[in-house]
Amino acid sequence: MPRTLVVVGNGMVGHRLVQAVRERDQAGAWRVVVLAEEHRPAYDRVALTSYVDGWDPAVLSLPDNTFDHDDAVSLHLGDPVTSIDREAREVVTASGRHVDYDALVLATGSRPFVPPVPGRELDGCFVYRTIDDLDAIRERATQAVAARGGRRSAMVLGGGLLGLEAAKALRDMGLSPHVVELAPRLMPLQVDDGGGGLLRGLIEDLDVTVHTGTSTEKIVPDGDRLIARLSNGVELDLDLVVFSAGIRPRDDLARDAGLEVGERGGIVVDSNCRTGDPDVYAIGECARVGDMVYGLVAPGYAMADVVAGALTDSHADEFTGADMSTKLKLLGVDVASFGDAHAATEGAREIVFADALAGTYKKLVVSSGGETLLGGVLVGDATPYASLRPMVGRALPGEPAKLIAPVSDGGGVGVDALPDDAQICSCNAVTKGTIRKSIVEDGCADVAAVKKCTKAGTSCGSCVPVLKQLLNACGVEQSKALCEHFSHSRAELFEIARVTGIASFGELITKHGTGRGCDICKPAVASILASLGNGHILDGEQATLQDTNDKFLANLQRNGTYSVVPRVPGGEITPDKLMVIAEVARDYGLYTKITGGQRIDLFGAPVEDLPAIWKRLVEAGFESGHAYGKALRTVKSCVGSTWCRYGVQDSVGLAIELELRYRGLRSPHKLKSAVSGCARECAEARGKDFGVIATENGWNLYVGGNGGMMPRHADLLVSEVDKDTLIRTIDRFLMFYIRTADRLQRTSTWLESLDGGLDHVRDVVVEDSLGICDELERQMAQHIQDYTDEWAAVLDDPVKLAKFTSFVNAPGTPDPTISFRPERGQKVPVMLGTPGVRT
Amino acid sequence: MTSIDIAWLPVCRDEVLAPEHGVAVLLPGGEQAAVFRTHDGDLHALSNVDPFSGAAVLARGIVGDLAGVPMVASPMHKQHFDLRTGVCLEDPEVSVRVYPVRIEGGMIMVGSP
Numbered sequence: 047m048p049r050t051l052v053v054v055g056n057g058m059v060g061h062r063l064v065q066a067v068r069e070r071d072q073a074g075a076w077r078v079v080v081l082a083e084e085h086r087p088a089y090d091r092v093a094l095t096s097y098v099d100g101w102d103p104a105v106l107s108l109p110d111n112t113f114d115h116d117d118a119v120s121l122h123l124g125d126p127v128t129s130i131d132r133e134a135r136e137v138v139t140a141s142g143r144h145v146d147y148d149a150l151v152l153a154t155g156s157r158p159f160v161p162p163v164p165g166r167e168l169d170g171c172f173v174y175r176t177i178d179d180l181d182a183i184r185e186r187a188t189q190a191v192a193a194r195g196g197r198r199s200a201m202v203l204g205g206g207l208l209g210l211e212a213a214k215a216l217r218d219m220g221l222s223p224h225v226v227e228l229a230p231r232l233m234p235l236q237v238d239d240g241g242g243g244l245l246r247g248l249i250e251d252l253d254v255t256v257h258t259g260t261s262t263e264k265i266v267p268d269g270d271r272l273i274a275r276l277s278n279g280v281e282l283d284l285d286l287v288v289f290s291a292g293i294r295p296r297d298d299l300a301r302d303a304g305l306e307v308g309e310r311g312g313i314v315v316d317s318n319c320r321t322g323d324p325d326v327y328a329i330g331e332c333a334r335v336g337d338m339v340y341g342l343v344a345p346g347y348a349m350a351d352v353v354a355g356a357l358t359d360s361h362a363d364e365f366t367g368a369d370m371s372t373k374l375k376l377l378g379v380d381v382a383s384f385g386d387a388h389a390a391t392e393g394a395r396e397i398v399f400a401d402a403l404a405g406t407y408k409k410l411v412v413s414s415g416g417e418t419l420l421g422g423v424l425v426g427d428a429t430p431y432a433s434l435r436p437m438v439g440r441a442l443p444g445e446p447a448k449l450i451a452p453v454s455d456g457g458g459v460g461v462d463a464l465p466d467d468a469q470i471c472s473c474n475a476v477t478k479g480t481i482r483k484s485i486v487e488d489g490c491a492d493v494a495a496v497k498k499c500t501k502a503g504t505s506c507g508s509c510v511p512v513l514k515q516l517l518n519a520c521g522v523e524q525s526k527a528l529c530e531h532f533s534h535s536r537a538e539l540f541e542i543a544r545v546t547g548i549a550s551f552g553e554l555i556t557k558h559g560t561g562r563g564c565d566i567c568k569p570a571v572a573s574i575l576a577s578l579g580n581g582h583i584l585d586g587e588q589a590t591l592q593d594t595n596d597k598f599l600a601n602l603q604r605n606g607t608y609s610v611v612p613r614v615p616g617g618e619i620t621p622d623k624l625m626v627i628a629e630v631a632r633d634y635g636l637y638t639k640i641t642g643g644q645r646i647d648l649f650g651a652p653v654e655d656l657p658a659i660w661k662r663l664v665e666a667g668f669e670s671g672h673a674y675g676k677a678l679r680t681v682k683s684c685v686g687s688t689w690c691r692y693g694v695q696d697s698v699g700l701a702i703e704l705e706l707r708y709r710g711l712r713s714p715h716k717l718k719s720a721v722s723g724c725a726r727e728c729a730e731a732r733g734k735d736f737g738v739i740a741t742e743n744g745w746n747l748y749v750g751g752n753g754g755m756m757p758r759h760a761d762l763l764v765s766e767v768d769k770d771t772l773i774r775t776i777d778r779f780l781m782f783y784i785r786t787a788d789r790l791q792r793t794s795t796w797l798e799s800l801d802g803g804l805d806h807v808r809d810v811v812v813e814d815s816l817g818i819c820d821e822l823e824r825q826m827a828q829h830i831q832d833y834t835d836e837w838a839a840v841l842d843d844p845v846k847l848a849k850f851t852s853f854v855n856a857p858g859t860p861d862p863t864i865s866f867r868p869e870r871g872q873k874v875p876v877m878l879g880t881p882g883v884r885t
Numbered sequence: 886m887t888s889i890d891i892a893w894l895p896v897c898r899d900e901v902l903a904p905e906h907g908v909a910v911l912l913p914g915g916e917q918a919a920v921f922r923t924h925d926g927d928l929h930a931l932s933n934v935d936p937f938s939g940a941a942v943l944a945r946g947i948v949g950d951l952a953g954v955p956m957v958a959s960p961m962h963k964q965h966f967d968l969r970t971g972v973c974l975e976d977p978e979v980s981v982r983v984y985p986v987r988i989e990g991g992m993i994m995v996g997s998p
């Protein structure tokens with residue numbers, strides 16, 4: 047009979063605990079009951095601000111948060127625990143549910159701290175903690191815009207980390223935020239005056255007004271508006287106010303149950319996260335351990351692991367404190383602070399580099415003699431964070447100033463200097479030693495393998511560059527060579543071809559490679575040449591580079607016949623055109639099947655029939671669907687606002703426009719797309735390389751999705767943009783992918799492999815951080831201008847047509863090895879026996 | 886086998902087969918050969934049937950080299966065959982038949998016993 051574990055709270059830490067217990071409880075000793083206050087299963091509260099990007103709660107959902115397939119876990123949402131009876135060992139919930147426990151874990155988190163400002167209870171005052179809070183803020187903001195139009199204003203009370211997050215959310219909602227901070231600088235806990243000053247400048251550039259050293263005296267209503275009076279005499283006329291002045295542990299349940307709580311809040315627990323009652327634990331932001339309350343998720347996860355270990359007797363780890371270092375991007379500005387950021391250690395000395403022009407501030411705190419790193423602050427550019435943070439408390443490898451000096455000689459710390467017990471991934475507490483072991487002993491040969499094996503780099507990702515350095519340091523050569531003929535990566539070959547204008551494989555391999563090429567480099571170079579626009583893919587030498595599908599502009603099937611897919615843009619087709627496809631299929635005896643991409647696939651055509659089949663199709667107005675190419679395939683669509691009662695935009699119209707725009711575009715791998723006319727997402731756009739979902743105000747663009755073997759939901763790149771912006775962004779995204787991806791790397795894995803991931807892509811294609819957007823757009827415009835139908839061109843060229851025969855000495859004779867049998871009213875290949883293999 | 890036993894079949898004019906292309910040939914007995922020309926002009930002929938899939942497709946493979954060995958890659962599942970010997974580079978236990986090939990009077994000729 048399993049015992050009952052009751053978990054109070056289903057935030058990030060509560061969820062982690064349940065997952066950790068389920069992972070480790072091999073014997074099935076525990077039945078887990080989760081009682082949660084919010085109506086949503088666990089979501090990523092750290093990323094709460096990104097909810098504004100698409101207003102899609104599903105994006106924030108934590109993996110496996112519903113436990114649908116796990117009978118050992120029952121999750122009760124929207125039913126908070128109201129009391130604990132430790133005598134009876136039971137909890138009671140708001141709905142009157144009584145649940146007995148053998149062990150109880152409190153993971154109730156924090157509540158926002160609202161300072162006692164008169165007027166804080168007024169309509170239009172909000173806190174910033176949950177998805178519901180953001181929905182409420184959005185509603186108020188929308189009403190204000192509807193009532194008065196223009197840019198509405200808001201105040202954020204608190205200029206710390208959370209306050210700046212809230213300011214970003216408000217700005218993204220189209221409001222002008224004022225940030226009011228009591229301390230003399232922004233982010234007073236994390237950065238010093240110098241960093242705070244620079245941060246202020248960077249943030250004011252983003253249309254956020256900053257008031258520091260100022261408190262709010264009162265808020266008074268003025269009709270449906272709010273007037274805030276600040277202690278510096280300023281009066282702000284506002285549509286809404288957000289309090290984000292810090293958090294306080296939610297310890298009331300424990301307090302009422304007679305458990306010890308700290309003077310300044312927090313349920314007192316020992317290093318095993320156990321309260322005075324041996325059956326009751328507390329973890330995360332509600333717990334006070336070692337007289338500290340931790341408001342970060344990483345220490346909360348560590349506590350969850352400690353308790354899961356204790357409950358399942360699998361680990362006797364203790365919670366021994368946590369690194370409070372932080373690195374984040376606030377309003378697009380990098381901020382990092384680590385170790386003793388404020389030089390509180392006796393004798394500590396500071397080394398500062400500030401560059402107001404470049405917008406960077408870097409400070410190291412070192413021991414009096416400069417031999418040990420104690421901490422630091424980075425604003426504007428937090429790149430050195432990944433290598434500096436693990437150095438805290440350790441002897442420095444050389445002159446400290448060099449570590450943050452403007453990069454002329456590399457800068458930063460080499461991983462060699464770090465000892466094995468240095469923590470490389472602070473999110474998941476992974477040391478250099480563990481990572482080294484995964485490489486040297488377990489044979490992890492790339493970042494993806496190290497991530498999988500050690501979990502390092504799987505949360506915030508800031509240590510990924512260090513993982514790469516470690517792989518190199520361990521002698522694992524991160525070979526980027528395409529194949530034995532080229533030591534270059536595909537991206538490098540693309541640049542060579544683009545910059546030098548080399549337009550033939552022969553010239554490329556003579557000048558930059560060795561040998562004669564193979565089935566890896568030839569199609570890769572063929573694709574590069576096609577992306578750069580070099581005429582028909584079967585012209586001259588190019589024909590020898592193509593894989594068989596491209597060589598015959600059709601898809602090779604298992605018996606040596608081909609399948610044919612005409613383009614049906616957006617999946618929209620007239621009855622007349624449907625009849626043409628039907629007649630062609632009937633006349634040439636082709637097996638027909640509807641594809642997943644809203645097209646029709648015609649199977650079983652021998653090589654010599656392809657031209658005649660295409661002649662009929664081209665005459666009826668069809669063109670190549672590029673089903674055979676590493677190229678744009680289809681842009682699926684739902685029926686959209688034209689017919690659908692729920693549609694808010696014309697998804698079919700946009701899908702057709704996109705498909706015609708990008709048709710024939712050769713890329714490192716196939717490209718799939720879809721457009722949905724509303725948030726119901728019937729076109730499954732988030733499973734595509736680029737997917738578009740309509741909103742009432744425009745279009746959301748998602749990128750990097752994939753179905754197939756490694757499913758991945760696409761990430762939101764831009765939201766609620768108009769059609770021109772959407773198309774411009776897709777142009778840039780696709781061309782950036784085509785330039786930089788590896789051979790046969792879909793957008794999903796490309797995105798995962800990029801340093802900086804989605805943020806980097808957004809920087810490049812939205813913010814134009816590399817200054818290449820003009821050129822990317824020009825390249826796409828060239829592609830669109832040069833597009834011609836490949837099949838029509840073959841039909842017009844007797845030299846190309848002559849290749850479409852089974853036998854050079856017997857044109858017109860079909861391959862005698864091909865035979866068919868009937869199945870469900872159509873023909874299918876007879877399985878080929880493997881002929882005698884001569885050895 | 887001696888040259889006396891070989892029957893030579895004209896396949897196509899020499900200029901029809903460009904470097905690094907392949908063509909399929911139907912032999913009198915119903916067998917199929919694949920004739921390839923490498924970049925240096927050399928001709929090679931193998932059985933057209935890919936032994937792994939049983940499909941007659943080798944002539945449609947990409948011609949190149951691996952570690953200096955002239956090869957064709959099967960378009961079906963990308964095994965490589967040595968154009969000189971027919972031996973599969975991934976699995977030397979497997980090979981395809983090699984046919985003699987030559988040029989005579991501007992015609993490519995394939996020999997079969």
